[in-house]
Amino acid sequence: MSEGVTKGRFITFEGIDGAGKSSQIAALVAHLEGKGRVVDQTREPGGTELGERLRELLLHQPMHLETEAMLMFAARREHLAVRIRPALDAGRWVVSDRFSDATYAYQVGGRGLDPAKFAALEQWVHPGFQPDLTLVFDLSPERAAQRLAGTGNAPDRFERERRDFFERVRGAYLERAAADPGRVRVIDADRDPATIRGEMLAIVEERWP
Numbered sequence: 331m332s333e334g335v336t337k338g339r340f341i342t343f344e345g346i347d348g349a350g351k352s353s354q355i356a357a358l359v360a361h362l363e364g365k366g367r368v369v370d371q372t373r374e375p376g377g378t379e380l381g382e383r384l385r386e387l388l389l390h391q392p393m394h395l396e397t398e399a400m401l402m403f404a405a406r407r408e409h410l411a412v413r414i415r416p417a418l419d420a421g422r423w424v425v426s427d428r429f430s431d432a433t434y435a436y437q438v439g440g441r442g443l444d445p446a447k448f449a450a451l452e453q454w455v456h457p458g459f460q461p462d463l464t465l466v467f468d469l470s471p472e473r474a475a476q477r478l479a480g481t482g483n484a485p486d487r488f489e490r491e492r493r494d495f496f497e498r499v500r501g502a503y504l505e506r507a508a509a510d511p512g513r514v515r516v517i518d519a520d521r522d523p524a525t526i527r528g529e530m531l532a533i534v535e536e537r538w539p
């Protein structure tokens with residue numbers, strides 16, 4: 331990296347549907363921009379023209395679980411090539427609503443994908459590359475379902491899953507956090523938004539004052 335260019339950082343947000351990620355992403359982006367960072371906010375599946383088209387299929391079209399996992403990684407491959415890597419190389423910060431931990435949680439934990447197949451896809455698509463920081467918003471499926479019901483939005487294919495599916499997804503996120511505590515931080519999302527925001531910003535500030 332040439333002198334004078336600030337190194338870009340890659341921060342990802344994770345959690346079961348309805349845990350409250352979206353609300354907090356906006357707060358983090360505003361905080362980082364307030365500190366003069368140039369931030370690229372994005373999401374998965376999605377973040378590119380092709381990725382957004384794949385998102386439509388993934389959220390609405392029934393498919394085999396391995397097809398689902400491979401399409402998640404296909405969208406991610408494009409996202410890395412077109413958006414994430416160029417932004418980081420240019421010194422920008424990238425804040426993404428989900429990345430590969432979501433595939434581990436939803437497809438391995440939730441659907442029962444063979445973890446060796448997940449590891450092979452991860453190794454193919456981003457060998458040796460992980461987010462600098464991952465924030466997992468941890469909430470019970472019961473509370474998350476109440477929150478989602480309150481939005482009045484029509485549920486997608488994932489949001490229509492049963493409670494036990496989300497229990498497994500939640501468990502897989504916690505497993506992933508336990509395996510890599512330096513990168514993955516768990517935030518108790520069953521609190522008021524201001525308290526959650528304070529803890530989230532403290533974690534980021536501690537790492538990059």
Ligand SMILES: Nc1ncnc2c1ncn2[C@@H]1O[C@H](COP(=O)(O)OP(=O)(O)OP(=O)(O)O)[C@@H](O)[C@H]1O
Nearest residue numbers: 346347348349350351352353477478481521522523
């Ligand atoms: N801490 C909180 N306490 C109570 N309600 C909350 C809290 N955080 C978010 N909500 C509300 O819960 C709903 C879901 O929040 P949000 O869209 O941020 O979740 P999400 O994790 O991004 O969900 P998804 O992954 O499905 O997009 C929204 O109506 C939001 O206003």
Ligand SMILES: Cc1cn([C@H]2C[C@H](O)[C@@H](COP(=O)(O)O)O2)c(=O)[nH]c1=O
Nearest residue numbers: 347374375402428429432433436437488
């Ligand atoms: C990246 C990724 C996502 N999913 C699921 C998780 C959510 O239910 C949707 C995305 O919707 P969001 O409201 O924007 O979070 O997709 C998944 O199953 N596997 C993945 O890798």
